[in-house]
Amino acid sequence: METTHITRRAPGRPLAGIAACIALAVVPLLPTAAAAQAPAAWPTRPVSFVVPFSPGGGTDIAARLLAVRLGQKWGQSVVVDNRTGAGGLVGAELVAKAKPDGYTLLIGNVGTQSINPSLYKMPYDADRAFAPVSLFAELPFAFVVNPAVPAKTPKELIALAQATPGKYTYASSGSGGSPHLTAEIFQQAAGVNLVHVPYKGGGPAMADLMAGHVDMLFASILETSGYVKSGKLRALAVTSAQRSPAMPEVPTLAELGVANAESGSWVALLAPAGTPQALVDRIAADVKEVVATEDMRRALIAQGATPRGSTPAELQKTIDADKQRYGQVIKLRGVKVE
Numbered sequence: 617m618e619t620t621h622i623t624r625r626a627p628g629r630p631l632a633g634i635a636a637c638i639a640l641a642v643v644p645l646l647p648t649a650a651a652a653q654a655p656a657a658w659p660t661r662p663v664s665f666v667v668p669f670s671p672g673g674g675t676d677i678a679a680r681l682l683a684v685r686l687g688q689k690w691g692q693s694v695v696v697d698n699r700t701g702a703g704g705l706v707g708a709e710l711v712a713k714a715k716p717d718g719y720t721l722l723i724g725n726v727g728t729q730s731i732n733p734s735l736y737k738m739p740y741d742a743d744r745a746f747a748p749v750s751l752f753a754e755l756p757f758a759f760v761v762n763p764a765v766p767a768k769t770p771k772e773l774i775a776l777a778q779a780t781p782g783k784y785t786y787a788s789s790g791s792g793g794s795p796h797l798t799a800e801i802f803q804q805a806a807g808v809n810l811v812h813v814p815y816k817g818g819g820p821a822m823a824d825l826m827a828g829h830v831d832m833l834f835a836s837i838l839e840t841s842g843y844v845k846s847g848k849l850r851a852l853a854v855t856s857a858q859r860s861p862a863m864p865e866v867p868t869l870a871e872l873g874v875a876n877a878e879s880g881s882w883v884a885l886l887a888p889a890g891t892p893q894a895l896v897d898r899i900a901a902d903v904k905e906v907v908a909t910e911d912m913r914r915a916l917i918a919q920g921a922t923p924r925g926s927t928p929a930e931l932q933k934t935i936d937a938d939k940q941r942y943g944q945v946i947k948l949r950g951v952k953v954e
Contacts, residue, residue, distance in 0.1 A: 658718055658895060662693040665885075667723045668707025670700050670817025673789060674836030674921075678753045678883045679723040681915050685906045696723075700817060703790050703953060704728040705736060712745035716890035718899065722746065725755075726881045727793045730938035734946045735792040735953050747896050748931035749885040750903040754922040755836035756856035756880050757798050758863065760849040765831050770806070770852050770872050773832070777808035785811040787821035787830040792953045795821075797942055798834040798855055798879040800949045802869070805877040825849065836881060837862050837920025855879045862920035882924075884931050900928055 663686075667679045676698065683694035699707035708728045714720035722728070724746070733742040759770065765784075767773035777784050788796035791814045803810055813830050815821040818839055825833045826848050833840075834855065841862045843849040853869045854860050857878055869877045885903055887896055904925030906912055916923045926934070945951070 658898075659690050659692045661719065662695050663687075663690070663718070664720045665694055665696050665723050666707045666711050666720065667696055667698050668700065668704035668728055669698065669789065670819045671698050672822070672839075673818030674755050674838040674881070675723060675725050675818075675883050677838055677919060678755070678916065678921055681912065681919075682723075682752055682885070682903070682906065685909070685912055686902060689902055689906060702736065703732055703792050705732060705739065708732075708745075709739050711886070711888055712740040714888045716747075716888040716892075718887065718891060718895050720888065721749070721899075722886040723883060724886045725794070725883050726938050726942070729884070729886070729935045731792060731794060731797065731942045731946070733939060734943040735951070745889055746886040747889055747891045747893075748928045748935065749887055749896055750900040750928065751882055751884045751924050751926040751931050751934065752903050752907050753838075753883045753916055754880065754924050755838050755882060756854050756860050756920065756922065757795065757834050758837045758840045758844070758851050758860075758866065758920070759802070759832070759834055759853045759855060759869065760825070760840050760844060760851050761832040762825055762828050762830070763847070763850050764828055765850070767852065768850070770869060770874050773852060774806045774808055774874075777806075777810060781809040782811055784832065785813050785830045786832045786834070787813050787815055787825050788833070789818040789821050789835070790814050790816060792946070792951055794879070794881045794942075795834045797945055797949075797951065800951060801879055801945060802834065802855075802874070802877050804949065805869075805874055834879075838916075839920075841918075841920040860920055860922075861917055882934065883921075884926075884934075886931075896928055900926075 665679050665683050667676050669675050680696055683696050687694040699710055704727055711720055711722035767776055786799050824830050837860050844851045851866045853872055854866050855869055907923045907925040913923045
């Protein structure tokens, strides 16, 4: 006859022992899940910074400064990949659709993140396509003119423009970009009519300004400071609330009597949505650490930028606030992309 063996729990032995066995079986799975959230070995290959603007502009210059220093910290190359078009949409879309593994990141600015949603039919969900990582530079704008323009101050320029409406031209890095909107804000505040000449990026706009093909430009001090110091351009004012350390001798528009014309830009790092938050936080911490170094601070300030790291949440707050502000300017001034 077959004997049935029944294993009984010893008297007084708690069921917790069974739970402990189950826990031991589960524990080996936990490191795998954690690793999926924050790859400890990242990066193991080059990282790409997609800059959605032409080489030579303020966003591009700041990106290259950051790329060199993060590359040194990470022990991997950080490659700057310029993908221009549609006011930054081409490059931004590439990152929005990239694999969220930390190897393809966006160098965004106020234009790509806060202005474009009010100007374009977006090829992605602007509110959900990216994971904000960190700010790393603020870019005050300088109001510069070709030296052939007779105005030495904003008031003199305003007088010339009012006397000959439609004569004076201003370049921008593209229709609907922050330099363009800064000029719209200035025209509204000053009561003048200037002719807009858009370019495909800050570099070409700057080249034509120095060649005398256009009269003036609102651009980041990062882009303009070297040309102002060499005498190739004349700075009439800065559009920030306070003077820039890179151009301390140049007053603000507000100081010179042009009120309600404050503007500027910023540069930030963003990742594709879905990038593990632990990895986003790690990159943000690295950016903040690098930006705080004396070497990086000097490099940015020398180019007219204000170093500024941030948390992902702080970057998101900045994006949202500027999105509301510039959306109102676009609607009021009837700004459209060409």
